[in-house]
Amino acid sequence: MEDFEFLRHITLGQYLPGDSLVHRLDPRVKISVMLFMTVAITFNVSYLANIILLIVCLSFVLLSKIPLGYILSGVKPALPFIIVLAILQLLFYGDAFVPYGTESRTILRWGWVHVTSGSVQLVVVSTLRFLQLLFLASLLTNTTTISDLTSGMEAMLSPFSRVGLPGHELALVGAIALRFVPILAEQLEIIMKAQASRGADLGAKGRLRFIQTTRQMVALIVPLFIDAFRRAEDLILAMEARCYVGGRHRTKRVRFRFQRADYIAYVLVLLFSAAMVAFRNRMPF
């Protein structure tokens, strides 16, 4: 039966309770930090800049006291894709990427294969970027409860409600979707066991495994969708029975207030990211 219980081990986006500086930061600050850093990361392609950014992201992880191994374990399922991608980039992207202000030197040319200093840099930098973004995204979800995250997002989107952006509704949709992840995972497990007990060969092995497993997915996905719709109907009734009519007349609870640490973190990261963007073409290597 262990075959079917992998769904319990989803660690993506799991909140790890703690009392570190990062845990205590206002969720709006954490979301902003994530955005600023992402901008800085996407603008920088030089080795030095990415090393600096990686060190900064690492120091965030250390501050949060989340074990580094825990965050890195999230890479494992994606590892084959990353490696394939890196190899493709290394071998075939030689001409496509020329870092600013440098000449791309050819290292190896053999038929279609064209390795240049540019493609090496591309591979190294995209791996570093991947790690930086992984650290940031894991950190955000590992140190913030879902409800804090969604109400933080709601608070950040609320200024746009005047131009018709339904901030509250978007946040609620996100919160409900996340709330139902464990329930639907459990339901999928039940369906898998039910199908297996009636002879479905879900652990199919062999050369044509891909085709078989795809076909079997239909037998899982269809009942899962029907179940999800039924739950949605129930939820609608329950929400209506509790007087839900959208966000307009709802109580706005002030859940967060900026502390000194919030201001400092916000300003520091903003300045750092701005500097990284401004000096992106002045890095020595």
Added chain:
Amino acid sequence: MSEGPIVRVENVTFVYNPGSENPTVALRNVDLTLYRGDYLVIVGHNGSGKSTLVKHLNALLLPTEGEVWVKGMDTRDPEHVLDIRRSVGMVFQNPDNQIVATVVEHDVAFGPENLGLPPEEVERRVEWALGVVGMLPHRDRASHLLSAGQKQRVAIAGVLAMKPDVIVLDESTAMLDPVGREEVLKTIRRLNREEGVTVVAVTHFMREAVEGNRVVVMEEGRIVMEGTPREVFSRVEELREMMLDVPQPTELSYELHKLRPDFPPDLLTVEEVVEEICRRGGGVR
């Protein structure tokens, strides 16, 4: 406090999919009056119309013919829908599908927030409601980590926090284990006796029907019996004809009555039967 009825259902007929090829008549000329402080239990088979009937009490369904009045408000009047829903709260069958938020206290706050109450009042009500259902120590916990009985108590607290006059429980114990069911029943009993909340409970467990002060038996969209539990369950033969159970102690006392006509046929609880037998000093042998 003797005043007029709190809910009046007058000659209500309800048809699912009217005008389609196969309209289903779920309710036929139903009359029902609910008084303040009542604990009304509705029993009947699946498809007898009991769930359809209670969904009329808070305007989730509107009568095809006839009228439903809640505290003097017609449920068909769209202006009163929210007032009706805050007066008549509803707890559903599946606890997973009616909890909106990931944290217990945020879920309980959902209803009062929908009413647009000031934040301090929301806070006060959340605390009070969680206290009444005995879930105050769990207020910070993730809702999906609770037991089914606890989840259902959170759902009751969520309804209670809107301070309704009536709470409708639509098969709210059907998915619970015996321990969870007892927890929920105890909570409802407390609400009815101590907080003076009017209760309407739909169930197919006859044992739960004994809890109320009034029982309604439904069959094919009609109310076929109405009265105190003692009055209803003394009609053992009629109930058997409808393939409905009788609470076990009642069945025993009925069979004893057939042997010894001086033995009362309508005892409801184990305690009553034991007392009666002891009073006779073991004379019923």
